[in-house]
Amino acid sequence: MSKQMIFTEIKKGYAILNIKRDPVNSMNLALWQALSSEVKKLEADQSIRAVIFNSALERPIFTAGNDIMELYAPKTNLERFQSFWKVQNQFLASLYNSRLTTVAAINGACPAGGTCLSLVCDYRIATPDVSMGLNEVALGLTVPEYWMKLLVKVVGQTYAEKIILFAQMVNGKKALEINLIDRLVESREALLPAAEETVKQLLKTPDSGRVICKNILREPLAKEWGDESRLAAESAQSWKLLSSPSTVKSLDGVFARLSKPKL
Amino acid sequence: MSKQMIFTEIKKGYAILNIKRDPVNSMNLALWQALSSEVKKLEADQSIRAVIFNSALERPIFTAGNDIMELYAPKTNLERFQSFWKVQNQFLASLYNSRLTTVAAINGACPAGGTCLSLVCDYRIATPDVSMGLNEVALGLTVPEYWMKLLVKVVGQTYAEKIILFAQMVNGKKALEINLIDRLVESREALLPAAEETVKQLLKTPDSGRVICKNILREPLAKEWGDESRLAAESAQSWKLLSSPSTVKSLDGVFARLSKPKL
Amino acid sequence: MSKQMIFTEIKKGYAILNIKRDPVNSMNLALWQALSSEVKKLEADQSIRAVIFNSALERPIFTAGNDIMELYAPKTNLERFQSFWKVQNQFLASLYNSRLTTVAAINGACPAGGTCLSLVCDYRIATPDVSMGLNEVALGLTVPEYWMKLLVKVVGQTYAEKIILFAQMVNGKKALEINLIDRLVESREALLPAAEETVKQLLKTPDSGRVICKNILREPLAKEWGDESRLAAESAQSWKLLSSPSTVKSLDGVFARLSKPKL
Numbered sequence: 150m151s152k153q154m155i156f157t158e159i160k161k162g163y164a165i166l167n168i169k170r171d172p173v174n175s176m177n178l179a180l181w182q183a184l185s186s187e188v189k190k191l192e193a194d195q196s197i198r199a200v201i202f203n204s205a206l207e208r209p210i211f212t213a214g215n216d217i218m219e220l221y222a223p224k225t226n227l228e229r230f231q232s233f234w235k236v237q238n239q240f241l242a243s244l245y246n247s248r249l250t251t252v253a254a255i256n257g258a259c260p261a262g263g264t265c266l267s268l269v270c271d272y273r274i275a276t277p278d279v280s281m282g283l284n285e286v287a288l289g290l291t292v293p294e295y296w297m298k299l300l301v302k303v304v305g306q307t308y309a310e311k312i313i314l315f316a317q318m319v320n321g322k323k324a325l326e327i328n329l330i331d332r333l334v335e336s337r338e339a340l341l342p343a344a345e346e347t348v349k350q351l352l353k354t355p356d357s358g359r360v361i362c363k364n365i366l367r368e369p370l371a372k373e374w375g376d377e378s379r380l381a382a383e384s385a386q387s388w389k390l391l392s393s394p395s396t397v398k399s400l401d402g403v404f405a406r407l408s409k410p411k412l
Numbered sequence: 413m414s415k416q417m418i419f420t421e422i423k424k425g426y427a428i429l430n431i432k433r434d435p436v437n438s439m440n441l442a443l444w445q446a447l448s449s450e451v452k453k454l455e456a457d458q459s460i461r462a463v464i465f466n467s468a469l470e471r472p473i474f475t476a477g478n479d480i481m482e483l484y485a486p487k488t489n490l491e492r493f494q495s496f497w498k499v500q501n502q503f504l505a506s507l508y509n510s511r512l513t514t515v516a517a518i519n520g521a522c523p524a525g526g527t528c529l530s531l532v533c534d535y536r537i538a539t540p541d542v543s544m545g546l547n548e549v550a551l552g553l554t555v556p557e558y559w560m561k562l563l564v565k566v567v568g569q570t571y572a573e574k575i576i577l578f579a580q581m582v583n584g585k586k587a588l589e590i591n592l593i594d595r596l597v598e599s600r601e602a603l604l605p606a607a608e609e610t611v612k613q614l615l616k617t618p619d620s621g622r623v624i625c626k627n628i629l630r631e632p633l634a635k636e637w638g639d640e641s642r643l644a645a646e647s648a649q650s651w652k653l654l655s656s657p658s659t660v661k662s663l664d665g666v667f668a669r670l671s672k673p674k675l
Numbered sequence: 676m677s678k679q680m681i682f683t684e685i686k687k688g689y690a691i692l693n694i695k696r697d698p699v700n701s702m703n704l705a706l707w708q709a710l711s712s713e714v715k716k717l718e719a720d721q722s723i724r725a726v727i728f729n730s731a732l733e734r735p736i737f738t739a740g741n742d743i744m745e746l747y748a749p750k751t752n753l754e755r756f757q758s759f760w761k762v763q764n765q766f767l768a769s770l771y772n773s774r775l776t777t778v779a780a781i782n783g784a785c786p787a788g789g790t791c792l793s794l795v796c797d798y799r800i801a802t803p804d805v806s807m808g809l810n811e812v813a814l815g816l817t818v819p820e821y822w823m824k825l826l827v828k829v830v831g832q833t834y835a836e837k838i839i840l841f842a843q844m845v846n847g848k849k850a851l852e853i854n855l856i857d858r859l860v861e862s863r864e865a866l867l868p869a870a871e872e873t874v875k876q877l878l879k880t881p882d883s884g885r886v887i888c889k890n891i892l893r894e895p896l897a898k899e900w901g902d903e904s905r906l907a908a909e910s911a912q913s914w915k916l917l918s919s920p921s922t923v924k925s926l927d928g929v930f931a932r933l934s935k936p937k938l
Contacts, residue, residue, distance in 0.1 A: 250840075271840060286621040294628050301629075302832040306565040307591040313625050314513075314534060316617045328833040354842045357921065358812040362839050365820050366827075395620065549884040557891050564892075569828040570854040576888050577776075577797060579880045658883065 155183045156205070157191070163199035163250075163348050164191050165341070174204055174212035176262050177219055178233045185240040192249060198352055199250035201344045202266065209257025209278055209337065212266065217407075220290070221400045222392040230391070234384035235377070237262070238293065242375030245269040245299070246367040248360045250351050254344040255330070256337050260284050260318065265296045268303055271363075272351065273330040274344050276337055277321040281329055287316035289399040291390060294383065295374040302370075304329050418446045419468070420454070425461045426513075426611050427454050428604070432468035437475035439525050440482055441496045448503040455512060461615055462513035464607045465529065472520025472541055472600065475529065480670075483553070484663045485655040493654070497647035498640070500525070501556065505638030508532040508562070509630040511623045513614050517607040518593070519600050523547050523581065528559045531566055534626075535614065536593040537607050539600055540584040544592055550579035552662040554653060557646065558637040565633075567592050681709045682731070683717070689725035689776075689874050690717050691867070700730055700738035702788050703745055704759045711766040718775060724878055725776035727870045728792065735783025735804055735863065738792065743933075746816070747926045748918040756917070760910035761903070763788070764819065768901030771795040771825070772893040774886045776877050780870040781856070782863050786810050786844065791822045794829055797889075798877065799856040800870050802863055803847040807855055813842035815925040817916060820909065821900040828896075830855050 158165040166187060168174050191197050204211045218224050219233045244251065244266075253267035255275040264281045267273050275281075283292045283300055292313050301309040308327045311317050324330040334343045373379065390396055421428040429450060431437050454460045467474045481487050482496045507514065507529075516530035518538040527544045530536050538544075546555045546563055555576050564572040571590045574580050587593040597606045636642065653659055684691040692713060694700050717723045730737045744750050745759045770777065770792075779793035781801040790807045793799050801807075809818045809826055818839050827835040834853045837843050850856040860869045899905065916922055 271836070286625060287617050289618045289620045291621045291624045291628075297625065297629060304833070305568060305591070305831060307567070307594075310534070310629065311594070313629070314622050315614050328831070331833075331837070351841050354813050355815045355925070357815045357916075358817045359840050361817045361916075362812060362823065365817075366823060366836065366839070390620075390624075399618070549888060550880050552881045552883045554884045554887045554891075560888065560892060568831060568854070570830070570857075573797070573889075573892065574857070576892070577885050578877050653883075653887075662881070 154180050155187050157187060159197070160345070162197065162352060163201065163345075164197050165201045165203055165345075166191075167203050167205035168212060169205035171206070173208070173210050173258070174206055174263075175216040176212060176214060176237070177216035178229070178236060180216075181233070181237045181240055185236060185243075188240070188244060188247065188249075192247060197249065198356060199252065199348045200247075201252045201254055201341070201348060202270065203254045203341060203344070204256060209276070211253075211255045211257060211259040211279075212263035213258060214261035214263050217400060217403060220391055221404075222388075222397055227385070227388050227392075230388055231381060231384045234387070235380050238295070238380055239375045239377075241265060241269050242295070242371045245374070246364060246371040248356070248363075250348065250359075252344050252348055252351075254340050255279050255281070256340055261292075265299070267330075268296070268299045272332075272347060274332045274334060274340065274347060275321050275324060275330045276334060276340055279321045279324060279330070280318045281324055282312050282316065282318040284312075284316040284318060286314060288403060289396055291387065293387075295370070298370065298374075417443050418450050420450060422460070423608070425459065425615060426463060426608075427460050428464045428466055428608075429454075430466050430468035431475060434469070436471070436473050436521070437467055437469055437526075438479035439475055439477065439500070440479035441492070441499060443479075444496070444500045444503055448499060448506075451503070451507060451510065451512075455510060460512065461619060462515065462611045463510075464515045464517055464604070464611060465533065466517045466604060466607070467519060472539070474516075474518045474520060474522040474542075475526035476521060477524035477526050480663060480666055483654055484667075485651075485660055490648075490651050490655075493651055494644060494647045497650070498643050501558070501643055502638045502640075504528060504532050505558070505634045508637070509627060509634040511619070511626075513611065513622075515607050515611055515614075517603050518542050518544070519603055524555075528562070530593075531559075531562045535595075535610060536587075537595045537597060537603065537610060538584050538587060538593045539597060539603055542584045542587060542593070543581045544587055545575050545579065545581040547575075547579040547581060549577060551666060552659055554650065556650075558633070561633065561637075680706050681713050683713060685723070686871070688723065688878060689727065689871075690723050691727045691729055691871075692717075693729050693731035694738060695731035697732070699734070699736050699784070700732055700789075701742035702738055702740065702763070703742035704755070704762060706742075707759070707763045707766055711762060711769075714766070714770060714773065714775075718773060723775065724882060725778065725874045727778045727780055727867070727874060728796065729780045729867060729870070730782060735802070737779075737781045737783060737785040737805075738789035739784060740787035740789050743926060743929055746917055747930075748914075748923055753911070753914050753918075756914055757907060757910045760913070761906050764821070764906055765901045765903075767791060767795050768821070768897045771900070772890060772897040774882070774889075776874065776885075778870050778874055778877075780866050781805050781807070782866055787818075791825070793856075794822070794825045798858075798873055799850075800858045800860060800866065800873060801847050801850060801856045802860060802866055805847045805850060805856070806844045807850055808838050808842065808844040810838075810842040810844060812840060814929060815922055817913065819913075821896070824896065824900075 154170045156167050251270040252272045253270040259281045285292045304327045321333050325333045417433045419430050514533040515535045516533040522544045548555045567590045584596050588596045680696045682693050777796040778798045779796040785807045811818045830853045847859050851859045860866050
């Protein structure tokens with residue numbers, strides 16, 4: 150089943166990891182598990198030095214973020230939610246400090262979990278129609294603490310607070326201006342070629358020193374983020390909000406909008 | 413007496429807190445106390461979701477910062493200074509993590525304490541003739557540690573150090589460029605309408621998730637900043653500098669300038 | 676011997692510290708020792724309030740960074756390397772928190788150690804042909820932890836990671852854009868006059884408050900950075916990488932390039 154969601158192309162020294170879970174690449178437990186095991190496989194292969202994350206959907210969507218079914222209390226339960234939370238956050242924390250050089254090739258919609266996946270990468274390239282942010286507040290939800298810390302590192306406290314507290318979404322031009330992305334390409338067609346060109350450029354320097362430097366820069370945050378008991382406490386806390394009547398009602402509204410034709 | 417310094421207008425879901433202490437809104441113990449009790453009252457009113465800080469002076473002055481009489485050793489004493497220090501810093505630290513969405517509508521002069529009041533807000537709007545900074549060093553004084561930490565968060569280490577170490581004041585255009593403000597309006601007349609429009613925009617998202625996120629982002633700094641024993645030690649240390657002959661002489665010079673006609 | 680490498684001009688209230696170690700101001704143990712003792716002398720002289728670091732080479736080179744002979748295991752040994760590491764890093768950490776106002780006048784090449792020397796200064800002025808970065812990764816080496824932390828403070832995490840992990844060098848225009856320098860001048864001839872003008876401007880405010888503020892802002896990092904046992908552990912760790920066959924081979928390649936005519 151994982152194979153249906155992810156397929157990887159191996160190139161010379163790097164891999165392109167394509168995500169395809171119709172219709173919008175929403176990330177459920179199975180998709181996070183598939184991502185996690187695929188990246189572990191690539192990390193174990195010493196011929197692979199870098200990975201590009203790419204959406205294989207035809208629509209302009211990198212990923213719609215977490216699958217709302219995983220957050221909607223009537224359709225899940227505390228135990229499953231805690232497992233979901235742990236797999237997702239330990240994958241993201243581990244990828245943040247991967248020995249691989251990581252590039253996100255972002256086209257179109259990229260809210261919440263999609264933005265966080267891109268934030269843990271070393272380099273972000275996007276199309277002008279991109280829409281990025283950690284917009285959980287718009288649904289009455291909270292942004293996970295370490296997702297916020299990461300956004301603060303990448304764009305600074307001032308922009309991070311605007312994005313988080315007021316659920317502001319950012320387009321490609323603005324994302325480049327505030328360092329949320331590193332490079333803007335003009336079209337979807339130009340995206341993957343630009344990502345591959347970037348990877349080749351970045352890999353011109355040897356891995357030995359870089360991997361050590363990356364670890365010094367990133368291990369402290371990655372370790373705290375992925376800590377098992379911290380995640381268990383955090384997900385128990387989040388569950389209280391998710392199972393409250395007001396949140397359930399807010400997500401009911403999301404489902405109603407999603408079920409309308411012509412979304 | 414507080415009522416003479418502050419008057420609040422209640423709007424639909426938010427309040428406008430007007431400051432008016434002639435001639436320049438200099439902030440003495442009574443004004444900080446009035447601000448503190450007014451904000452507590454607004455926070456206790458669940459119909460109020462946001463507050464705008466505004467100067468009701470006719471002159472182009474948001475506030476001139478701390479009243480120099482509170483810092484001038486010959487006219488105060490250690491006990492009063494420590495009380496002043498505590499009230500001011502606990503108010504600012506608490507406002508930094510308020511459940512209210514906070515907007516500063518800054519016109520004209522806004523040195524030191526005025527800038528710090530705006531820095532603890534969620535959003536800063538200003539006129540082009542604004543003059544902001546933490547310019548205590550120009551008087552031979554020090555900037556309080558947590559005021560510096562906050563400025564570093566908002567504009568980054570590089571600009572914060574220039575502003576602090578060399579007492580550089582920043583105008584509206586530059587303030588926008590370095591993220592010291594979030595929005596620039598063209599005139600005093602446009603300021604309050606823009607602040608109200610911003611508040612209405614920001615309040616489109618629900619409070620539930622935002623208040624939790626704000627608390628996660630800001631509570632650590634707010635808690636350290638407002639810690640009673642830390643403040644007592646800090647004010648004792650500051651008093652040494654304030655009561656030194658060289659500082660008293662430097663403030664004598666300020667009084668001489670202030671007493672000149674045509675200030 | 677130190678006198679041949681460094682000569683200082685005393686001006687009214689400040690000093691210009693000229694570095695001249697032909698051919699490229701590469702920094703060996705003796706040069707770091709000379710810098711350290713010269714700055715201590717200036718700090719002890721209460722008539723001196725600021726220092727400008729300047730290259731006295733004719734070529735467009737601020738400094739080529741650490742002398743590769745100090746890093747090349749076949750020509751040094753663990754004991755000498757540890758001494759080199761300690762002298763260099765304790766000098767830099769101490770200068771970072773100097774009571775003196777410090778300005779770097781950077782012309783031309785300024786890799787690695789040259790960039791770090793400029794990063795500990797309060798103000799950086801450069802020519803357009805400047806080339807700055809912490810490019811150790813290009814040689815398979817690592818950037819010292821506190822050099823990275825300092826770069827993160829100055830330019831933010833996003834640019835710092837690009838510079839460090841991918842050994843990116845930055846020219847004058849880009850350096851100004853990302854706050855790696857504070858002022859760009861148009862030519863070598865304009866550099867030192869601009870640095871002197873800047874110093875005079877910065878010294879218009881009194882030292883008393885500034886020195887305390889600088890200490891509050893910088894002492895925590897400076898103290899950790901210069902800690903003797905931390906440095907001993909770090910240099911032992913670095914020595915493992917430096918004495919590995921792959922690093923020795925990589926530095927052999929550097930020597931081969933350096934020995935070519937027309938470098």
